[in-house]
Structures are given as structure tokens and as C-alpha cells.
Amino acid sequence: MVLLMIEVETKLKINNIKRMIERISGLKGEYKGEKTELDLYFDHPDIRIFRSGSALRVRDANGVCLLTYKGPKKDDETTSREEIEIGIESAREMRKILAELGFYVLCEVKKQRKTYLLGDLIVTLDEVEGLGEFIEVEGKASNDAEYKEKKNEIFMLLNELKLSSEVISKKSYLEMILDEKRLNYT
Helix, strand or coil, rough: CCCEEEEEEEEEEEECHHHHHHHHHHHCCEEEEEEEEEEEECCCCCCHHCCCCEEEEEEECEEEEEEEEEEECCCCCCEEEEEEEECCCCHHHHHHHHHHCCEEEEEEEEEEEEEEEEEECEEEEEEEEEEEEEEEEEEECCHHHHHHHHHHHHHHHHHCCCCCHHEEEECHHHHHHHHHHHHHHC
16 A cells, blocks of 8 residues: 655654653553664665655565655754655565666665654654664644644644754754765765
8 A cells, every 4th residue: 555645753862762761651652562674775876866855765674664755854843754655575675676777775774663652643762773862753644734733743742751842853864874974984
């Protein structure tokens, strides 16, 4: 099944996942489990997808595989964007198909992810290899009116979790890792 939606998302660097688990539990967050996610981001040799602010990703989350296209960001406050996602049988075979079409792996992001549900918002606590610990709060919207409502809900939840919206990362994990690689090459 193909899902087309607006992914309304914020991401903040944190330094104590255990403390955040306590805060989420205090708000009656429902624990949904933990998994390892390996994300491979693909692009053309001229990196036109990344330069447009978009992303093409193959995710393997404990054997559940997805192909995702993320469009350009919708605002300067969050990492919200339109998203198209389909289930695939094999990340390895999808990688071969993309390579045959001229795509290459731009970046790999590996993370250990704990997921919670707070109302209709998904809260994940991520330990991202090479980057550290993060909290991500995400909601889904099907139009711009819902997008604005969901964004407000997310900011209210951040306040309840005692997190400042002023420290929200404007960058995706892909952008952060590519920034780290550039710093290490200079």
C-alpha cells in the first residue's frame, strides 16, 4: 500500500534517554517497542535529490523494509515534509534495483529506536550511530490545515516534556551525518 501524507516532525538532541523515558511514562506514553533501523539514502551522481531538499531512503527495521521518498521541508522550524512510502520485500534487492538505475548510496544512518505513542503522536528515542541521542516527535497530516494543527500539538507536547522548541534540530539525520563527514574531511 502506498501512503502519501505530510510527516509533521521535530527532532531534538538530548543527553539522557532514561530521563526522557521517565517523562514520557509520566504523561502515560504507551511503549510500542524497540528496533534497529538501517537507513540507506540514495541519490544520483549529481546529488540532485539531496540538493532539492528531498531524500530517497530504503529502510530495514528488523526485517520490515520500506522505500520512502521525502519531499522538501515545509517550514524552517521543523523537518516536516510530504512523504510517500511503500513496503518492499527486500532492502538488498531494492538496493540492487536502484544501483541498476544509476543511483548510489549517499549515506547510511543506523539507529536503535524506542517508540512510544502519546495520543496520536509518535515519540521515538533514538541512539544514532555517530551522532548521539535524540528525541523525535511525529504526527501525520493529510492537508495543510491538519499540518498546522499537528505542528501545534507537537510544540505543546515538547513543552509538557520540558523541552525547549528553540533547540529543535532543523536538520535530518542524513544532513547531520553528511555535515559530520564534511567536517572530518577538512
